[in-house]
Amino acid sequence: MEDPAAIAPTRIDASIKQVADDAKGFMPAAEAEALYDAAWATAPYGVILEVGTYCGKSATWLGAAAKDRGGRVVTVDHHRGSEENQAGWEHHDRELVDPEVGLMDTLPFFRRTMYDAGLEDVVTAVIGRSATVAAIWSTPIAMLFIDGGHAEEHAQNDYRGWAKFVMPQGVLAIHDVFPDPADGGPAPYHIYLRALDDGFTEVRAVGSLRVLRKERGPRRGL
Ligand code: SAH
Numbered sequence: 001m002e003d004p005a006a007i008a009p010t011r012i013d014a015s016i017k018q019v020a021d022d023a024k025g026f027m028p029a030a031e032a033e034a035l036y037d038a039a040w041a042t043a044p045y046g047v048i049l050e051v052g053t054y055c056g057k058s059a060t061w062l063g064a065a066a067k068d069r070g071g072r073v074v075t076v077d078h079h080r081g082s083e084e085n086q087a088g089w090e091h092h093d094r095e096l097v098d099p100e101v102g103l104m105d106t107l108p109f110f111r112r113t114m115y116d117a118g119l120e121d122v123v124t125a126v127i128g129r130s131a132t133v134a135a136i137w138s139t140p141i142a143m144l145f146i147d148g149g150h151a152e153e154h155a156q157n158d159y160r161g162w163a164k165f166v167m168p169q170g171v172l173a174i175h176d177v178f179p180d181p182a183d184g185g186p187a188p189y190h191i192y193l194r195a196l197d198d199g200f201t202e203v204r205a206v207g208s209l210r211v212l213r214k215e216r217g218p219r220r221g222l
């Protein structure tokens with residue numbers, strides 16, 4: 001597998017990048033570029049699995065890299081938003097509420113993003129709770145990107161449910177890792193520490209993005 005910490009030899013297609021830039025979401029440019037690099041390195045070896053689709057901003061970056069390499073992305077979300085996206089919370093966006101149901105629904109926005117990016121054949125959406133989908137999953141994952149709910153329970157479930165499917169030498173990327181709790185919620189940082197403890201090795205850090213690799217380290221007894 002190519003080095004997931006290296007700058008990929010190709011960059012995101014300009015028109016696809018424009019779609020990613022225009023999509024609602026939470027993915028600064030430098031972190032998105034690093035995500036693209038890791039996806040480019042891993043895409044030929046197995047599926048890329050994202051937890052936390054939202055409106056498809058990061059899925060567009062992952063999908064662009066996968067498309068370039070003939071790979072595939074699966075992105076999982078219940079599309080009802082995280083705690084911090086709900087009405088009255090910091091990251092709420094009224095446009096994302098289904099007025100009849102009275103709940104958030106980011107799925108139509110995601111769908112439009114994939115259409116605009118020309119990635120409908122590359123990125124497959126799975127609509128459901130992360131833990132529910134993980135419980136019926138069995139395919140080895142070349143790159144796992146955890147960017148779901150930030151409540152401790154959800155982040156821990158995402159790690160517990162999905163990290164075991166990352167293939168040897170595969171990548172685990174975690175977003176919103178803040179070692180200083182003053183910068184953001186601590187749950188993604190906690191699962192990052194747990195991954196290091198489980199034998200994942202950090203290979204790259206950009207902003208709050210951490211890119212780790214599953215090594216056959218001594219802690220695994222291999
Ligand atoms: N990757 C996105 C941002 C994701 S925001 C981007 O690039 O902009 C986090 C998302 O995780 C939200 O859409 C929310 O609905 C989803 N989410 C939170 N908890 C979840 C859970 N338990 N199962 C599935 N999705 C969840």
Ligand code: MG
Pocket residue numbers: 026147175176
């Ligand atoms: Mg995030």
